[in-house]
Amino acid sequence: MKKALFIAGLTLISYSAIGADLANGKKLSSQCSVCHGKDGIAKDPESPNLAGQSSLYLEKAMVDYQKGFREDRRMSIIAKSLSIEDIKDLAAWYAAFELTVTAPEAPTD
Numbered sequence: 506m507k508k509a510l511f512i513a514g515l516t517l518i519s520y521s522a523i524g525a526d527l528a529n530g531k532k533l534s535s536q537c538s539v540c541h542g543k544d545g546i547a548k549d550p551e552s553p554n555l556a557g558q559s560s561l562y563l564e565k566a567m568v569d570y571q572k573g574f575r576e577d578r579r580m581s582i583i584a585k586s587l588s589i590e591d592i593k594d595l596a597a598w599y600a601a602f603e604l605t606v607t608a609p610e611a612p613t614d
């Protein structure tokens with residue numbers, strides 16, 4: 506059952522990215538970079554990193570701001586200016602970044 510859910514999840518992720526226009530996502534991302542960083546790593550400490558995040562999560566977050574399920578004084582305005590195609594293209598663009606993560610050293614005392 507767990508395996509079936511996992512596969513269903515993967516299918517959803519790839520389905521969501523199918524048909525997305527990465528070139529359009531890249532072009533649109535220029536209006537996001539002042540807060541979220543050109544590479545999706547935020548320079549502004551109040552803004553979250555978007556690079557490498559799942560496209561499903563990013564898409565849902567933007568739709569939630571657009572529909573008012575989630576509110577933020579900046580994002581609620583920005584999301585309302587985007588079409589659902591633009592949201593999918595932006596989500597696919599930021600999801601396509603690859604990250605390398607290094608865990609911190611475990612503290613010793």
Ligand code: HEC
Nearest residue numbers: 536537539540551552553563566567576577579580583595
């Ligand atoms: C003026 C600064 C600013 C700009 C420009 C901006 N954002 Fe944001 N964004 C934020 C902040 C701040 C948050 C966190 C808001 C919150 O607490 O809900 C956020 C949150 C998000 C989230 C949710 C991330 C998460 O981890 O939950 C997404 C997705 C997002 N922004 C996408 C975009 C996209 C795409 C653009 C360009 C079209 C954009 N943002 C432009 C400031 C900005």
